[in-house]
Amino acid sequence: MSETTFPTTQPLDPHSYASRSAARVRHLTLNLTVDFDQKMLAGTATWQLANPGSSSELVLDTRDLTIETVEALGAAGQPTPAAFTLDAADAVLGQALRIALPAGATAVRIAYRTAPTAAALQWLAPAQTAGTQPFLFTQSQAILARTWLPCQDSPGIRFTYEATVHVPAHLLALMNAENPQQLSPSGEYHFRMAQPIPAYLMALAVGDLAFSPLSGRTGIYAEPATLPVATHEFADLEKMVGAAEELYGPYRWERYDLLVLPPSFPFGGMENPRLTFVTPTILAGDRSLTSLVAHELAHSWSGNLVTNATWDDFWLNEGFTVYFERRIMEHLYGREYADMLQVLGGAALHHTIAEIGATSPDTHLHLHLAGRDPDEGLTEIAYEKGCALLLTLESLVGRPRLDTFIKEYFARFSFQAMDTASFLHYLRAELLDAEPGLEARLNLAAWVHGPGLPSNAPAATSSRFAAVDQVLGQxxxxxxxxxxxxxxxxxxxxxxxxxxxxxxxxxxxxxxxxxxxxxxxxxxxxxxxxxxxxxxxxxxxxxxxxxxxxxxxxxxxxxxxxxxxxxxxxxxxxxxxxxxxxxxxxxxxxxxxxxxxxxxxxxxxxxxx
Structure with a gap:
């Protein structure tokens, strides 16, 4: 690894009012009560400031929250009422919460409650679950954390947290933190997250849940009716973690557990650190859909450890993660298996390009999503075109050199955000500039800033799919x-x-x-x-x-x-x-x-x- 200095300034995040705030948060103390009857979370969020005294105002992102009171806390913890205002609401971004910081303030405490229609929260009736009890889960990505937590909702801003959550006594509460494995008779749960995360990785789930360990650091949470099937399906989870570590370095989050959610979960998985949320639609019975889990596990490095600075840089999360996912699956199940995944991914990419339009700027890796919901950028472009760029680079420099580069990249920028311009600077300094003409052969600008697929995109093939094609021919x-x-x-x-x-x-x-x-x-x-x-x-x-x-x-x-x-x-x-x-x-x-x-x-x- 070279001693080159790389840019550390963060680009302005167009999807967060808080990115314009000089004051930054560093630690959250959360105290919430979960009310299933009212479909509401209510309590307090106390934010410790990373740089007290740097500004007379703290700006947080909110959307559809009721802010009841705000207090400023001094160094000794003494509270004083703090003046606050909410800006006019934007349909996508919500409202900026502006808190006046008196001299000496080191923290703010906000009493608030969520709306029954909070976009991040899914309240399920018993009939919508696999059991007989209600269920709640959150989905904070991309910018929905602000609908259940007043926060600096930008992927480039990290914080640690602790939380106390009160739920009905017969239900289990889980977060992306140190988690219980048994019910609390009082319905009160305490959580601690020591590694700093961005707000989009905040997660909460409450339901009739049970736990089954798979290894000393892995296990499964699921509704009791689902748990046996899920435990069988994910039996290779520890092997996946081990394979990932062999590729790109130690797992930095202590535990890796899965929570199998009810069928209404809108995604295949969500890579909340320590507790990946997964859909029950991958419980195929033959472990053939567990590449999705490998994908979410890979996010423990790509995304969770080194995070896209803004949603315009989303490909830095997902392109690396898809590449990493398929390397894990190849390690466990062989090259022929991974080749099938690559062919399916390539087909999805071509379909997406045709749907969006081959000349559309939305097919660039580096996007420009200002003024739009960042969900519009969560397409196969970031995933599969990003992976295809890495495969092209692999073909030019070889796997050993690329693996060394990726491993050092994750180590060097752990718990930091990365934007596209800074990554390209790092890529050139650490890999491309060492070999004259390599960047031109890679066609880097066309991949990152050009539409569609560059002419040097790799063509994926699969011997197992070739056998399927023979059957189709018959x-x-x-x-x-x-x-x-x-x-x-x-x-x-x-x-x-x-x-x-x-x-x-x-x-x-x-x-x-x-x-x-x-x-x-x-x-x-x-x-x-x-x-x-x-x-x-x-x-x-x-x-x-x-x-x-x-x-x-x-x-x-x-x-x-x-x-x-x-x-x-x-x-x-x-x-x-x-x-x-x-x-x-x-x-x-x-x-x-x-x-x-x-x-x-x-x-x-x-x-x-």
């Missing part, structure tokens, strides 16, 4: 579906998805019936397979799958599945009315992250005059 040649059973006996979920994506869109309902009779797609418990199968059934009018489609849409809240299925339904002759009817019933089961997308997709057309 089927196209007239082979009976049942005759293909021996060739498909050991296929993973990935092979089945590739098979379904390879089916012609012109398959008739009768032909789909033959496939369904042979392979049981409609009754599959695998969400990835169902999401690849249902567009065929909707397009062909295959009625036996209709009830399964509606059941899926009513019970699964993962946005990755909902959007393509609703689009497929909308494209059918009677689909718009049917889609809106299903959505009206299902919408209460979805998180605001999903409904924000689906409300626009399913908006009724304007009435004719």
């Amino acid at each position: 089927l196209a040649g007239g082979a009976d579906a049942a005759s293909l059973l021996p060739a498909t006996a050991n296929w993973s979920s990935h092979e089945w998805v590739h098979f379904l994506h390879g089916l012609p869109a012109t398959r008739s309902a009768e032909e789909l019936a033959d496939l369904d009779a042979a392979f049981g797609f409609t009754n599959s418990g695998n969400a990835e397979i169902l999401t690849a199968w249902f567009p065929h059934t909707l397009r062909a009018g295959y009625a036996p799958a209709d009830a399964a489609v509606e059941k899926f849409l009513r019970h699964v809240g993962r946005r990755k599945f909902l959007v393509p299925l609703y689009r497929a339904l909308l494209a059918t002759p009677d689909g718009p009315a049917r889609a809106r009817a299903i959505y009206k019933e299902a919408r209460p089961n979805y998180h605001s992250v999903a409904t924000g997308t689906l409300d626009a997709l399913l908006a009724a057309p304007p009435a004719r005059e």
